Amino acid sequence: MTDDIDKRVKPDNYDIGKLFSSAFGVFEIPQFQRPFSWKEDNFDKLFEDIYASFENSKEEYFLGPLLLQKEGSKAYSIIDGQQRLMSLAILLAVIKDHTKSDELRKSISRSLYEEGDKHKDLPSAPRIEIWEDLKVREIDKYIFTPSESKNTINFLETVKNGVIKYSGKRDPVYSIYKAIEVFTDKYRTYLRDGKDDEFVTYLYQKVYFVGIVTYNLPYAIKLFNVLNTRGMPLTPGDILKAVNLAEIDEKDREKYAKIWRDIENGIGRENVEKVIEFMRTLLLKTKAKKGIIDEFEQNIFxxxxxxxxxxxxxxxxxxxxxxxxxxxxxSLSTTPQYKNLVSLMRDYIPFDGWISPLIAHYRKFELNKIDRFLTLLEKKTVIEWVVGYTPSRRIASLNEIIRNIENSDSANQVIKKLNEYLSRKLPREMGRFQSYDRSELALFKIAVNESDFYSEKYSKYLLLRLDLNIVDQESFGGYGGVITIEHILPQNPPPNSEWCRKFSKEDRETLTNAIGNLVLLGRRKNSSARNFSFEDKKNKYFFKGGMTPFHITLEIKKYQEWTPKLLRERQNRLINTLLQLYFGVSDNNEGQT
Structure with missing residues (x-):
């Protein structure tokens, strides 16, 4: 075992002078790595920490681990440490462009650019082969170049003049821009008047990484996730991307790396991880039993x-x-009802299990009956959520839909099966509400009638679903911004208030957090307004500045007072609407879906 580890791992101390020299060669950043993403605070702290050590003691300064992977004669791939190593390269480039010392300028140029030697068959190359998207935009020439022109100074000017553009603060070009800006300011503050020479000598000789070189990529990735303390760990998506790029011919790797980058830039890293989960679910149709990497390695690939x-x-x-x-x-050519409902589910259902069946339906039938399918899928998802199915039971139930889709010949057949499922009346034991009649309908009634409905995780979703049921679907623009749930009858009214005169202690205990006493507001809560009288609460809080965007709140405007009778009437009305939406029945009429 020890011999095996020795073949894969070679730890040592590497100072910056050695890393940025011919003794080490050149580095490349693997295609699966995140783009350059350090921010202003990171650059500031990096310089200040190194400079403080330089000023105070000139003892060695430890930068952390540097994890490298090498195959044969190829460049070293930076598995961990690329943000720090790239930042140090930019710092050196800034010093090169500002120093008055020709000798220092030439020394840094040799550090940033590997001079080739045709007699040794060594090509000229930048010290770090940077991210592909930055190479395409020729950003590397401003940092890694043998030229003695003021490249980082030119970079700042071209960005400020709009010649080089960045799409936002997540664009790696923005990070490079801020790095050059921060380090330029640090140079002018601390290193001018000849101090730069001494500082670079310290940087080369006393600032070091503990470098670990491994010759096995899967092992390098595992080691990275153990050692990585400064940055974010590699995600399952990062690892699967690396593993699968390694299986592709080198000439085609960039093509597929770009496909991944384009998707990641389009939907975001968090959604990429969700896509990996959807892939696993669609292929296995089971609840995850292991880590997702193990699932892919052992059960999928x-x-x-x-x-x-x-x-x-x-x-x-x-x-x-x-x-x-x-x-x-x-952008879909489907009904407004579909677009409005799927947006509500996406933003306010706190789990994603329902998404895989929807993707499966579209894969097989595209837009055929997709609006009707979503309506039934939402019913099933919400009913099982509200009546208290465990997450495992919900997942198993939703995975069964994927199987039904795969085994069905038409979208109509899928709709029929879902309708049959929703119409069944079978005894259930997994619900958390006790009832002599344990059907989902009975459990659902109890859940939405709960005196503490306000505290349930599904309370905001159901209130928004009630509101969506009223809006004009064609013109509706969706629910955006801050949305809060507010009480009409306050939670803690003053003892001598109109609220305590109209609502007994027993009424307040059972009705305050009930669904009939709740409205939606498109702003943050205002604690000072909570105990206003009903009239003041309407005019100065609920409808301050005009009309509320929520129809279920707007209906309160017609009332001149708020009483237990009116609250219970609204409670019954809202519950009946929910029963109609999800079961096709009213409170006193248990019809079928």
Whole structure:
């Protein structure tokens, strides 16, 4: 075992002078790595920490671990440490462009650019082969170049003049811009008047990483997740991307790396991880039993999906469907009802289990009956959520829909099966509400009638669903911004207030947090307004500045007072609407869906 580890790992101390020299060669940043993303505070802290050590003691300064992977004669791949190493390169480039010392300028140039030697068959190359998207934009020439022109100074000017553009603060060009700006300011504050020479000598000789070189990529990634303390750990998506890129011919790797980058830039890193989960669910149709990497390695690759190109094609297919049907449904040629409902589910159902069945339906039937399918899927999802199905039971139930889709010949057949499921009346034991009649309908009634409905995780969703049921679907623009639930009868009214005169202690205990006493507001809560009289609460809080965007709040405007009788009437009305929406019945009429 020890011999095996020795073959994969070679730890040592590496000072900056050695890392940025011919003794070490050149580095490359793997395609699976995140883009350059450090911010102003990171650059500031890096310089201040190194400079403080330089000023106070000139003892060695430890930068943390540097994890490298090397295959044969290829460049070293930076698995961990690319943000710090790149930042140090930019710092050196800034010093090179501002120093008055020709000798120092030449020394840094050799550090940032590896001079080739045709007699040794060594090509000229930048010290760090940076991210592909930055190379395409020729950003590397401002940092890693043998030229003695003022490249970082030119970079700042071209950004300020709009010649070089960045799309936002997440764009790596913005991070490079801020790094150059911060380090330029630090140079002018601390290093001018010849101090730069001494500082760079300290940087080269006393500032170091503990470097670990491994020759096995999967092991390097595992080691990274153990050692990584300064940055974010690699996600399952990062690892699967690396594993599958390694399976593709080198000439085609950039093509598939770009597919991944484009999707990641389009939907965001968090959604990429969701897509990986959807892929797993669609292929296995089971609750996850292991970590997602183990699931892919042991249960998917080789059996259900090939590594490499097939993985990337499936990833792109699912990501594109997810984006079109859920993230950006506005562009779909379907009904406003679908677009409004899927947006509500996306934003206010706190779990994603319902998404995989929707993706499965679109994969097989595209837009055929998708609006009707979503309506039934939402009913099933919400009913099982509200009556208290465990997450495992919900997942199993939703995975059964995927199987039904795969085994059905038409969208109508899927709709029929879902209708049959929703119409059944079977005894259930998993509900958390006790009832002599344990059907979902009975459990649902108890849940929405709860005196502490306000505290339930589904309270905001159901209130918004009630509101969505009233709006003009064609012109509705969606629910955005801050949305809060507010009480009409306050939670803690003053003892001598009108509230305590109209509502007995028993009424307040049972009705305050009930659904009939709750409204939606499009602003943050105002604690000072909570105990206003009903009239003041309406005019100065609920409807301050004009009309509320919520129809279920707007109906309160017609009342001149708020009493237990009116609250109970509204309670019954809202509950009956929910029963109609989810079961096709009213409180006194248990019809079928």
């Amino acid at each position: 080789g059996n259900l999906l090939k590594r490499g190109e097939e993985f990337f094609k499936f990833f792109k297919e699912i990501a594109d469907i997810y984006r079109a049907t859920i993230i950006e449904p506005e």
